[in-house]
Each structure stands twice: as C-alpha cells, then as structure tokens.
Amino acid sequence: MSAPYTGPKVCLWTLDHANPASLETYVANGGYSALKKILAEKTPAAEIIEQVKISALRGRGGAGFPTGLKWSFMPRNYEGDKYIVCNSDEGEPGTFKDRDIIEFNPHQLIEGMVIAGYTLGAKAGYNYIHGEIFELYESWEKALEEARSAGYLGNNICGSGWAFDVHAHQGYGAYVCGEETALLESIEGKKGQPRFKPPFPASFGLYGKPTTINNTETLASIPWIMRNGGQAFLDLGKPNNGGTKIFSISGHVNKPGNYEIPMGTPFADLLVMAGGVRDGHTLKAVIPGGSSAPVLPAEIIMACTLDYDSIAKAGSMFGSGAVIVMDETVCMVKALERLSYFYYEESCGQCTPCREGTGWMYRVVHRIEHGEGRPEDLDLLMSVGNNIAGRTICALGEAAVGPVQSFIKHFRQEFEYHIEHKRCMVGA
Amino acid sequence: MTLSAQSLLSADSLAQIDKEVAKYPADQKPSAVMAALRIAQVEKGWLAPATIESVAQYLGMPTIAVYEVATFYNMYQLEPCGRHKITVCTNLPCQLQGADTVADYLKQKLGIGFGETTPDGRFTLKEGECMGTCGSGPLCLHNNHTMHAHLSPETVDKLLDELK
Amino acid sequence: MPLITIDDQQIEIAAGSTVMDAARAAGIYIPHFCYHKKLSIAASCRMCLIEVEKAPKPLPACATPVTDGMVVRSYSAKAVEAQKGVMEFLLINHPLDCPICDQGGECQLQDIAVGYGGVASRYAEAKRVVKEKDLGPLVATDMTRCIHCSRCVRFGQEIAGIMELGMPGRGEHTEVMPFLEHHVSSELSGNVIDLCPVGALTSKPFRFSARSWEMARRKGISPHDGLGSNLALQVKDNRVMRVTPVDNEAINECWLADRDRFSYQALNSAERLTRPMVKDGGRWVEVDWPKAMAFAAGALKVIRDTHGASAIGFIASPHQTVEELYLFQKLARALGCENIDSRIDRVDFSGRRDGVEWLGMAVTDLNKLDRVLLVASTVRKEQPLIAQRLRQAVKKGAQVNVVHCADDDLLCSVANKLIARPSDLVNILAQVAKAVGADIDGLSDVVVSDAARAMAASLKSGEKKAVLLGAVAQQHPAASELHVLAQAIAKATGATLGFLVDSANAVGAGVVGCRPRQGGLNAAAMFVAPKKAYVILGAEPELDAADSAVAHQALAGAELVIALSPFKTAGADYAQVMLPVAAYAETAGSYVNMEGRLQSWCAAIPPQGEARTAWKVLRVLGNQFGLAGFDQDSAEQVLAEALPEGEATVRARLNNEIADVTVAHLNAAAGIERLGDTAVYQLDAYSRRAPALQVTVDGQVGHAAMACGALIARLGLSEDKPVKVRQSDAEVVFKLMRDDRLPDNVVRLAGGLAAAVQLGPRFGPISLEKM
C-alpha cells in the first residue's frame, strides 16, 4: 500500500497553516495573485476559459460536467445582467467537503467567484449556503466583508475600476435546493422546485438572466488553476480527471473526514488514510459518490480507483466524492430504509413520479424492514423505480432510485431473508 | 387586519432584513424572504401566521407565497417550540456513526420523542436530515444555528446542562 | 419553420413551439393534466411523456421545443409505457370512487385512466387523505382528489393577477390552499373549477345537483357587462343548473367572470314573477294575460288621451335584448312618445354626440396596446375579463395610466396614477390634457402636477394607445367634460378613444334608438320632472338610476307604472301592472357588445310559469293599440327589422365623438363626497338575485360604506361598526369599512343598493355620523 499523499492540494492546503481561514494566510501564500494578474493584464475571457478547459476540471457538485465547457455556454455579448452562482447547498448524505472550504479557505472561493464573474461578465455572485451550517453563513459573510475592505470585492476591484460583488444566500433545510435550478428558484424567494430544462441556466438563469452555477469546490479550484496553469492541475490527477479532489469519507472508518488527494487514487489508499474500517470489523459495502450513487459491495469497490471512469465502470457514480463506508454489521434493509425516507422526505413534490413514487418506495422498504414484506415487493420496487427514473423534472428522481435498485441488486438475499423470516439476517 | 412588520418586529430585525434585501436587485425583494423569515423566527421563536403576514407585507409578496416558502424549508418553525430546539441528524452516515444511540439517549433523558417539547418548555427535539457535516457525526443543531458534533451520551449530558 | 413528424404525420410549425403545440395543430391528442393553453408550462404532471427519436428518455410534449426533423411518437410502446407509469402514480393516492365524485363523467383523470390505468392497483399502502379547505361560497373543495397539476395556482398568478391559492408544503405533503382561513376573493375565481382536471375544485352552488351527462348544453351570452362572454347554459328538466364558458378567443377566451358564471341562480329565484299581476285597491292580484294586457293598454291609453303621449316615460334596462329594445322604442314612438332611454345611471347628457359610444376598437386589440389611459374605471369589477386583458398587455410591457377616484388595485403594475375625489376628477384629467398639449379651451388656470406630466410622457411614447372611459366617468356629474377631455388627450397622443361599456346591451340599445330624439327626455329628465306614467322594461330605476331617490319618488308618484320584468320585486311597490317576461336564458335574442359585435342566441329553457318573451309582450301591446308594424313572428324577424344590415348597421352608428362642451368644473367641492360606483354584484336584476354572489367578499363589501382610515379617525368613527350615512335629507345606517385606497373626504357607497335608495345621487355631498 502506498504512502499517504503529500503532494500539492488545491483547496484545503490552508489547513497546513495557522489561522487557515484568514485573509493574511491566504494572501501570504499567493492568494488573490491570480485575480490581480488577470485584472492588471486584462486577460481575455477566452484565455481563462482555455486554461480551465486544459485543466480538465470537472464539476465537483456531482454531475462531473467539464467546467470550461460550461463556461463557454454563457452568452458573450448579452446586454443586461448576468450572474454567477456558487452551489454550497451540500446536503447529500455523505458529502461534507464544501463546508470545509468555506470554513478553512473562504478567500480562495471568493477569488474563484470573482475570476468567474470577470470571465463570464457577471454583475454579481451569490453563494447559496446549506441552511444547517448556519455558522458558516456567518463566517462567510465576515470573509466577504474582509475581502470588500481589502478591495477584492466592490466597485473598484484591485483598483481596476471593475465592479463585482458576492453575497451569501442562505438555504434553510431543503436538499433539493442543491439541484441548480431549484437553487435559483430559492434565491428568487420561492419554493425550491427545479425548473424544466431547456432552457438551461446559461440562457435563462437567476431572474431569467444568463447564469453559471458551479459547485463550491469547482469554483475554489479556479484560482489554483489560474496561478499554476491548467496543465499543472491536469497533471495532479489523470487525463480527463484533472486535479486533486476532496473525498468526504464517513461511516464505519476509524477517522471519518475530508481527504484531498489526486483524482485516480486507489480506493484502498483512501481507506487507509481514513484509518481503515472500524477496528475489529470488515468492509461490507461502500456508497462511493454520495447517497444517490449506487452501492458497491466490498470486493468491487476495493478494485476501483477514485475517478469518474473507474467508478462508472464498476456500476456506480463518482458523484461528489462522498464515500459512505459500511461494515459487516450493517443491515442493508435498514440502511436502505433510511435513505429511501430521505428522498421521500426531500422530494419537492411537483412532478408526479417523484412525489408519488418516492413515498411508495419508502413505504414498501419500511414494511420489509418491519417484517411485513411480501415476496412480490422486490420486483415491485424495481418496477416502481423504473417508472421514476428518467421521467422526472430533475435528477432527484434518479437519485432516489439509485440506492433502491442497487441495494436490491447487490444484496437481494438479505432482502429476501427479511421478507421470509420477518427479521434481519445480519447479527441474527 | 394585518399587523405591519414595523409594529411586529424589532428595529434590529428590520435592519437585518433591510441588509438582506440590499443584496439583491431592487426589483427582487422576494429574494430576501428566506432570510426575513429566519430573522423573524429568531426574534419570535417561531413563525406565527401574523409574523408570516407581516413579512409578506414588508417584502410586498402575496402571503400565501411566503407561506409556501415557510412550509417548504424544514428549518422554519411553524408551531411554538421549546427554548432550545435540538435537531438530530439521523441520516445514514450519522446513523452508522451512532446517531440512533444518541437520539435514544436524548429522548430518554428529556422524556420526549421527536417532534415533542418538554413540559417545562425548555427543549424541543426534532429529527433532521443531512446537515452536510457527516464526518463529525453524530451531531445536532441547536436552535437552527449552532452545530454540536461528535456527540456521545457524555457530550449530550454536558450540552443539556449548558442549555438553561 | 421546423418540420416535425408526430405519429407519422408531418407538421410544419413555428420555431419556438413545443411538441404539444405541434400535436394540437395536427389534431393529435397527447394526454396531459398540467398543460393548459393559457397558462405557463409547468411540465410537472408528466402525463404527456412521448418518445422522441434519438432522445434516451421519454420527454414531456408540453415542454419540449420542436427542432427541425424531429421524429415523435406519442403512442409507441415506449411512450405508452411511460404514460401508464405516470397514470399509476397519479392513481395510487387518488380516491377511486368516481360514482360519488361531482366531477364524475367530466373528469380528465377518469377519461385518461380508462385508456391508461392498470387493471388492479399494485399499491397496497394507505392512501393519502387531505383536509378540506373553505374557499368561500363559490368554489367547493375535495382536496384528497387533487393531482397537484398546479393549474389553479398558476391561474391566480398569471390570469387573475392575484395569488390567493398556493401549494404550501413539500413533496407528498404539498397541498393546494389559501393562506389560513382566507376565502378566495378574486372576481374570476370560478375559472379554477373548469381548470381543475379532477374533482378537487368544483362549483359550490352546483355541487351534487346534477351529473354532467344529464344536462343539455345551450349556448348563451352573458347578460352583464359589455363584453358579451359566451356561455354554455347547462340545462336539466328545464332548469339552468350551471353555467360554464364557451371558448371564444375574440371575447372571453376560455374564461368567465364569477358574475357570468353564477348569476344563473337568479333564474331560479323565488322572486321570479310567474303570472301577470294587477294592483287592485292597493293589493296585488294575479290575473290572466288577456286581462293584464287589456288593463295595461287601457290604462296607458287613458293617460295618453288625457295628458298626451309626452306624459309617459319609457325606461328600459340596457341588459335587455336588441329585439326587445327595438320593439320597446318602436311602441313608444308609435304612441307618439319620444321619452325613451336606457341610460338610467347617467346624469350629464350635455354636449353634442352623433352616435353610440363604444370601445373604439376590437376587444382583442386591448391585449396589443402599449399605452393606456384608464379614466375613472373600476375595471376589475366592471368588466373583469377586460381587466384580465389589460393585465396581459402589461405583462408584454404596456404602460397603464390611471385617473380615478379610488386607487383600486388593478393587480398589475400601473405606470402613473392620479387619484382624486370625484369633484376633482375633471381637474386631474384636465392636467393630463394640458400636459399632453391637447387642443382644448379653458385649461389656462389648470396647474399641471408632476404625476400628470409623467402620465403625459408615458402617453406620448409608444405605438398602440387608447384612452378608455370607465363607468364612473360615464356616470359622473360632469361626464361630458371628462369625455371631451379624454377626446382631446386621445387626439393629442394619437390614441384611440374608447368607452368601457358596462352593460351587456348598452351599445345595442343605442343602436336601435332607445334614446330620446328631438323633443324627448332622457332618463334623468324623466325623473326630475316626473311623468304621469312609466313603462319599464327590465329595469329597476330606483336602484339603477343616477339619483335613486328622485327616481323612486317619480315612480311612486306616477298614476301608472307598467313593469315588464322577470322579477316580482321589481316595481312591486310602485307599479300598477306587472307583466312577467322571460329572463335572458328563456328567450331568443341578441346583444351588441362593446366592440359592436352582434351575438344572437336561442332560448335555453322555456320562460318560467306564465312568463312570455318580452318582445312578444311588446308586440301584443302594439296590437292592443291597433298600431301598424307589430306583427313579427320571430325574434329573427324583429332583429332583421332592427338591424337590417346586421353588424354593418351597428357599425354605421358607432361614434365616440363629442362636441359643444365647455370644461368648467375645474374646482373640487369642499367637504365629504360620495363615490357611488356600481357594486360588482349589483349591476343588474340578475346579479342582485344570485345569493352565492351576494355572500362573497365582493358581495359583502358592496353593501358597506367605505372610507380611508384618516377620514374615519378624523370623524371619530370606528371601522367595521355601523355608521349613520346622511345624504340629501335621508339617513341610512351602513356598516363602515376602511379602505385606505380611497382619497380623503370620499365615502364609497355603491349605487344600486336597495338599502341606499333614499340617499339619492351617486355623487355629491354626503356625511357620516356616529351611531
């Protein structure tokens, strides 16, 4: 097994310093230099986008969409306001990386948003922060204030005469607002219900204006790319999977937490860094990309490297890089019951398959867990899932189906045991 | 008769709301509704119908539209609750790390279940969804604001003692 | 234009259209619930999923834009599988008890389920139950049936302009509801009944009184405002059970105002006059038709022979048909009388008018306006669907400017407004006239305010413009001055001058000559100098008149009043003969709407009791006098005589020009004054007798005296308490309500109220006193 990663980190490097969140720490280590350079040299937007494309930075919010390409969709010569929105509504079970960026390296995110704002010709930026981490909403507002006083935000950024500001918008307890168009509705002061696409935010976004939405980690990576070049970022990871990436590892490991390591690192190495599976226990299953990603049994995940391609080949999703580890004590029916409840509880309710289907799936899994399962239930669950997936307005529908179908696929005998014996085979 | 926000909310709350309103374009006041409801809730403890109406009026929104927002997001409190609202995340990662044990301990110690308030009005216990801090679970959120992580029966005891 | 293929049919359709648009254009039905042609796209029910070649997943037809060469399959195995899946989801929590649902037989869910539902439900869990909501007297709820299509919510936001219903909650717990216990108060609220594809929102007055398949649908025209909305009168056992809209894009689109929809209740009112009645020694006795006619004609002859024909006044309601009004004026003139009028609520007839006042344009042109000056119009209540059209225009960027005596909420943004007391109305309109540089005398002393200047700037910009005079402008004591000012403003700004006609056939009445000619008296004059006898068709002058007290006195003091009415209460205290005539749904007839459109219909039901169609009664009266030209056999024949060239005859007589008016009333009166615009549900004999409308928020407000908080406080009065209202020499107690949208020193007390008859004029000094 290889040694823990000690190379450069893109986002959480400030943790190696005292006062990681402070403006001084950030500036002393090259912070805001990329912005200053861009403004001083009036770097053309196309050049910046080119560097982002070279970096092979892919959206860290879960879908992995190439960021440079997304930026190129923004209309160039649009007369009127445009916006940049940062998605810090991290609420997918298992994901807790963006909170650490806000807590420990807020200025890099600010610099990233300002560079994005400059590149895309935006009038303002909003950072949508998950409601439950309200303390970070406050600390983020302080960081913005600091940046404003230091001239990195406001009417005359770094003396360039260019005006741009960033504001915080709070979530208040709705997972679906992580979906980018639900998030926009939420900023507009409505229920966070996803919009049908097309039109996409790049043409019809916040307040109906062209808008680019990126994940916190995506935007926080931009200053590093501009400072070191797209190629350097790409070189940190592997082709088509540039950079280091924060992996949030939780569940049955000795040291749950965030680990920023290169894309393509073997899963086994991450497990070691996280202190291994809980002492005295063995690995049973892993959800590799946040709760929406299909679960993988131990033997499959242990053979994977942590990048989009390897995980997809294994039948799951790289997602947001949130790794939920389960050992042999976990009852898969009970675990699924909790996840199904989550999607049922968080469905926004507008589209029929998700509103009705998530409740149906949860109720059936709940019955099975409580000893009232029926032999036909597993086929029913698979079929209900098929009627949801691909037929909803947003991907929450699919996200709800992923766990159900993968749990049944990989651990069917456990479900059947539950139905037949009205109890759990784990620890039986 | 609708009570105006001016007569219902403190000057401090109104100043905070104004600050939120200022973040958005002048014709997009409703953008501040989530913050306004939160600020009103912090002041009043919960969102009574009159509070919702006054926020609607302050932001020039239909009351039902504000009510939609207040009922869509989990952290708005639509009934009176205890002085200390404790929301425990029970989602899978936290569950794997012992959230159920912590929740059971809290229930037993406070003598109430999820969604209930202690007779002395001190505590309300709620079940929460993922708080985006799974690595530090089990955890809970106090009054929609302060996160308490790495909970165990011992840390729960300490926390409850501190909350008068 | 993109060419697309749907189910092997090729369709060329404008870029930007959706697959649903294309399918509809090609006559292909794709099942849907949330889609509605007049509402924004929600794409949420997912019933319209279709297969698109090369798309990996089924796509919603309602929200998928067409692209050139697209190949769509709406009933391929893939599409149907998706649609069936959605149907199953919709049904799992929906009660499957169509036989006891009021929507049964006309439910989109039921219809589509027949084609797409599974045989047995795979759903074995408990079904959702949703608490009922009380939306008020018009709309009933059965919320467990709601399928969350959000049409009702979007209707409020997008068409009614007021969001009263929302969908609080999340996920499965989302429920359609108003805020707390609020009732729905929009004057367009009934439309959600049609929009709701299931039985969640139904008609409260109609509820459970008939099944859809038991009723015949007969076409009719709304007898209320000047729009002429197209109705389906739904009939069972010769009773109108309910009214629904008939689509007519040029008029009401697919909507109805609540007044159009629920006033049918009056047809079945206990106040219907069903037998002719004659007053005998102060008591009403029922008689047969021959006796009644002989009595009426005999008594009228006596008056004419002793006092001359000019001692008679002929007053008709502008809600009567073209045929009736034509024969009415023909009878009067044949008897030698020129005192004929239907403009009962007007006072100012000064100046020279050469034709019949009308909208000045097509109703559909309203949507295309980019500048509007609305003069003294309570348009939301006068013509609710015209307000809706103006709202659509505003959405497209139109600037609406308002000059009025109340700052009523138009539910759309208003560019500029000038709000003042009724006696100051001429002055504020004159300011606008002066600011636009209108060519009109008498404005030298007018001081132009900033708001008037802003309004002028708005009116001078833009392309398509209109200056529209509302009912208050037409009823105003200085109506002609307002008219001439509006005309001058229109000329100076290149706008069209139009009248928002407030009654169903006011244009028709004018066109067929229900107006005094040389030597005749107008309605107001007929009351101010009382006549010996009155013949009244359909009207209730004591309620409708500009000065109700004077009208009532004149009628009560007359030797003879012959009332032709569907209702026995109309004229019961002053008439000597009451002749029961058919209500609008019971006769064939025609109306001319505000744009000059002639619309005819056939009787939906027979007249109640012994009532007869009014045109026949008038013909027989003519026969009783032995007059020539009263031998028509059908309504069509009367119409052909009244309007020989049909609409062309109408058009030839439309003209909004006015001349010979001097602008003089430029100084506001001192003191408190009345604003007596017609309450929405007091417009005519029908709406007054629809109980469900009377108990709505608008119905209730219409019965109160209203003033702004400042005035209430200054007078030491309390809101929501009874108050003594004194006007002329009369005193009546009303509930006082607060409305801060009224200017100071204005008491809004509707015209048309039975309780306010003694108070008199709709405008002028009024006072409020503590009880």
Ligand SMILES: Cc1cc2nc3c(=O)[nH]c(=O)nc-3n(C[C@H](O)[C@H](O)[C@H](O)COP(=O)(O)O)c2cc1C
């Ligand atoms: C139900 C749902 C929840 C999501 N939650 C998040 C989230 O919490 N944070 C996030 O960045 N993206 C989330 N996404 C993905 C966003 O829609 C979007 O793809 C992302 O913010 C784009 O940023 P990126 O390209 O930088 O990844 C979610 C998507 C769905 C369907």
Ligand code: SF4
């Ligand atoms: S899939 Fe679920 S969350 Fe997404 S729009 Fe539909 S109902 Fe809302």
Ligand code: FES
């Ligand atoms: S009609 Fe298309 S989704 Fe409802």
